[in-house]
Amino acid sequence: MPSRSFPPNPSPNPNPHSILRTRVFFLAITVSASALILLALFFFLFYLWYSLVDRSRTSPFDSSAPLKLQRFSYRELKSATNVFNEANSIGRGGSGTVFRGILRDGKSVAVKKLDASSLQAEKEFQNELQILGGLRSPFVVSLLGFCIEKKKRFLVYEYMPNRSLQESLFGEGSGGLNFNWDRRFEIILDIARALAFLHLECDPPVIHGDIKPGNVLLGSDHRAKISDFGLSRIKTEGEFGIELCSQELWKSQELSGNLTAVPLETPTVATPLESTTEVDFALALQASSSSKNSKIDYNVKTFNLNSLNLNTNGINENDLKGIDAKGKGVSTMDFAGEDWNKFVPYDYELCSIDHSKELNFNASLPIDDLMASTKQWGKDWWWRQDGSGELCSKDYVMEWIGSQICPTNPDWEDEKKNSPEKTNLGNLTQIDKIEDEKKGSNFEELGSVCPKKIEKKETRGGKNCKKKHRKMQEWWKEEHLAEISKKGSKLRKLEAKWKKGFKIPHFDMGRRFRIRKRSTFGEENQNDCDPNVEFSFRKGLKKKNKLSAGSDMWSGDLFSRELSSTTSMRGTVCYVAPEYGGCGYLMEKADIYSLGVLILVIVSGRRPLHVLSSPMKLEKANLISWCRHLAQAGNVLELVDERLKDGFNKDQARLCINLALMCLQKMPELRPDIGEIVKILKGEMDLPALPFEFSPSPPSKLFSRSRRRPKSDAE
Ligand SMILES: Nc1ncnc2c1ncn2[C@@H]1O[C@H](COP(=O)(O)OP(=O)(O)OP(=O)(O)O)[C@@H](O)[C@H]1O
Numbered sequence: 001m002p003s004r005s006f007p008p009n010p011s012p013n014p015n016p017h018s019i020l021r022t023r024v025f026f027l028a029i030t031v032s033a034s035a036l037i038l039l040a041l042f043f044f045l046f047y048l049w050y051s052l053v054d055r056s057r058t059s060p061f062d063s064s065a066p067l068k069l070q071r072f073s074y075r076e077l078k079s080a081t082n083v084f085n086e087a088n089s090i091g092r093g094g095s096g097t098v099f100r101g102i103l104r105d106g107k108s109v110a111v112k113k114l115d116a117s118s119l120q121a122e123k124e125f126q127n128e129l130q131i132l133g134g135l136r137s138p139f140v141v142s143l144l145g146f147c148i149e150k151k152k153r154f155l156v157y158e159y160m161p162n163r164s165l166q167e168s169l170f171g172e173g174s175g176g177l178n179f180n181w182d183r184r185f186e187i188i189l190d191i192a193r194a195l196a197f198l199h200l201e202c203d204p205p206v207i208h209g210d211i212k213p214g215n216v217l218l219g220s221d222h223r224a225k226i227s228d229f230g231l232s233r234i235k236t237e238g239e240f241g242i243e244l245c246s247q248e249l250w251k252s253q254e255l256s257g258n259l260t261a262v263p264l265e266t267p268t269v270a271t272p273l274e275s276t277t278e279v280d281f282a283l284a285l286q287a288s289s290s291s292k293n294s295k296i297d298y299n300v301k302t303f304n305l306n307s308l309n310l311n312t313n314g315i316n317e318n319d320l321k322g323i324d325a326k327g328k329g330v331s332t333m334d335f336a337g338e339d340w341n342k343f344v345p346y347d348y349e350l351c352s353i354d355h356s357k358e359l360n361f362n363a364s365l366p367i368d369d370l371m372a373s374t375k376q377w378g379k380d381w382w383w384r385q386d387g388s389g390e391l392c393s394k395d396y397v398m399e400w401i402g403s404q405i406c407p408t409n410p411d412w413e414d415e416k417k418n419s420p421e422k423t424n425l426g427n428l429t430q431i432d433k434i435e436d437e438k439k440g441s442n443f444e445e446l447g448s449v450c451p452k453k454i455e456k457k458e459t460r461g462g463k464n465c466k467k468k469h470r471k472m473q474e475w476w477k478e479e480h481l482a483e484i485s486k487k488g489s490k491l492r493k494l495e496a497k498w499k500k501g502f503k504i505p506h507f508d509m510g511r512r513f514r515i516r517k518r519s520t521f522g523e524e525n526q527n528d529c530d531p532n533v534e535f536s537f538r539k540g541l542k543k544k545n546k547l548s549a550g551s552d553m554w555s556g557d558l559f560s561r562e563l564s565s566t567t568s569m570r571g572t573v574c575y576v577a578p579e580y581g582g583c584g585y586l587m588e589k590a591d592i593y594s595l596g597v598l599i600l601v602i603v604s605g606r607r608p609l610h611v612l613s614s615p616m617k618l619e620k621a622n623l624i625s626w627c628r629h630l631a632q633a634g635n636v637l638e639l640v641d642e643r644l645k646d647g648f649n650k651d652q653a654r655l656c657i658n659l660a661l662m663c664l665q666k667m668p669e670l671r672p673d674i675g676e677i678v679k680i681l682k683g684e685m686d687l688p689a690l691p692f693e694f695s696p697s698p699p700s701k702l703f704s705r706s707r708r709r710p711k712s713d714a715e
Contacts, residue, residue: 069133070145070156077101077147077154081111090163093214095121095230100159108159109144116151124230125153131206132229139194141217141227160225162218169213169605181648183222184602188656189681190224191216195595195674199588205235209586211594212575213601233586574608579668589668595677596663600627603656605641624664631661631690655680658687665691 080101081088091098096114103109114121125146132143147154162168165187168179191211198206208215209231216224577593597608600623608623620626623639630636636657640648659680663671672680672688679685 069129069143072145072147072154072156074147074149074152074154076104077111077156080104080109084111084113091167093228095124101156108161110157110159112155112157114153114155116153120230121153125155127230127232128155131232131234135198135202135206135229137194137197137201138223139190139197139225141225157227160217160227161220162222164214165216165218165224165602166213168218169601170607179605181644181652185649185652185656185681187216187218187222187224188599188602189678191226191595191598192674192678192681194224194226195591196678199591199674205588206232207235207586207588208232208591208594210572210575211591211598212572213598214572216598235587577668578666587668588673589671592663592671592674592677593668595674596660596671597624599656599660599663600624600639603641603653603660604639605643627657627661631658655687658690661690662688 078084080103081099084097084099088099088101089097090100090110093112095118096112099111099113101109101111114125128143129146132140136142141160142158143155144158145156147156163171195208195211198208206229208226208229210228211226215226215228217227218224572594575594575597577590579590600606601608604623604627606620606623610621610623619629627636627639630638636654637650639657640653659672659677663677665671670691676685680687
């Protein structure tokens, strides 16, 4: 029988070779899969990094731009400016002196020599390099380069032969007369285009933060470019300061019972306000015509110099000694939480507190008490500044008048003799005359000399002084404070609570700011935090006066020019938006507010705050509130510069003024954005309807609050 063959049994012990092969196979798959995953991950991370870097390369952080800045040698700048010869000095700002220079290749440049050992200067230097250094636009002054020589810092700009708008409008031998309407309109459009570039074309957007005539420079063709990015900042992603800010305003309005029905979601395009309850028009006027003088200084983005590619730039790192490694050395603020009681929360109501109390008080006081009360007023200044950042331009005028009401003031007496009209009035401010006669005088002197003279006068004619003082106060009350003197008990309670340390919830997460007056580099005087220390803007003036001799020393704009350069100041008084400082966020709409003021200044040829020689004219002291009154009266064209006579385009002028009013709205959301502004100016878009408070026929109830003289009296 044939034997049955069976298939061979599989070996009970697997072939070790095949096992090895299988293992190697799986290992290879695992390794290659891991490698692939790692590669993919690496690629993803690289892509992420690249896209981030690439994004940061977009304007204004074009990484190549700062590198394009030329590093000048000190020697080169010395020879260009003839060793910084005074004769070549073309201007003086808050942080340094500007010289005209001619480079070896014959090119004209403006060389800004920043004040050594000044934090303000250091901050400006960093900001200009970081922000302006990366910007290229026909509407922005170009930064050509810089120079670092030990502690000295220089910035080199393209030269603008027609200097600043400030000088063109208000400077000695001002070209104001030759500044025709078309040129003014073009300048307004250029400034709007410049802001459009900053807000809309730059990614991330740049907020200038200090739009004013001094920062608008004119080229040989009188086309305008904006300059001075010392206070500017880059808007970082996810910022929503405006909404928060408005919420704060909303809250404060609710608190004071002055409700205006503007939902927080209100679209950016301005719409007429509807009133649900009675609108406190006087308060609105007061608050919106107020100026900001914030001492808060944490918001300005400072540039970390370490982030500069020092090697590429050839900057010696040793040159940068003295700068905080994190770029924070330039910050003047100390967010001290321990001194909360010293700080007051932000509220517009501060500005609307009845000043007549102080006035009445002063009027009935003997002279020495008068001085004491002035001191008291000074304290007020402190707490108004501190935290709230809110100062009213009327307050400035008030304080100024306070210092002027001194019968021994020779200018005042002289002027009285010279002018029968003024003699009758007996108590007029004479800035116009002083402007001519007192150039170079120190504003502080008036404040300090006057009280000394008062002492003498007390024996000679204290009665006289009191009488004049009272007259002045009565007049002032009648003319300017009547509308704000009728505050309800709510407001007074609020004021009382306020002084006791009552705090309104603040959106800035409880941060309060310790304000330090800066003296020299790295040196701060903590005593200045004492709220009992009298803060007067005169201090800033005195400090500044030593350095600068402005033709507008005695003008209304003296406030803005001088204060702008006061240490730890943000923005320029009269130009700075009401929300700036108190809320802490500087947003695009703050620039829009400043643009609104600037438009009015250009159209009217007046400074935003300008005390003139007669009380009738004093009604026009505050350009913004005067403009609002004209709008209510339906006569905005009265604001147009008299020097233009009839040589202006009425439609354009009306458009500009109404547009400015839109920009000057208290609520940032209600202000148009810069894209709309450019379109409106170009005639590509209609101006939205003006809010009802600017319309020619507001409810009669609102008018009843003001005892203002009829327009015919105005001149
Ligand atoms: N590029 C420039 N070309 C011509 N003149 C210039 C240039 N830059 C500045 N100036 C002149 O120098 C003056 C001072 O300029 P600067 O920027 O230092 O100060 P400011 O902007 O007027 O004041 P602040 O710095 O206090 O805001 C200007 O008003 C202008 O007349």
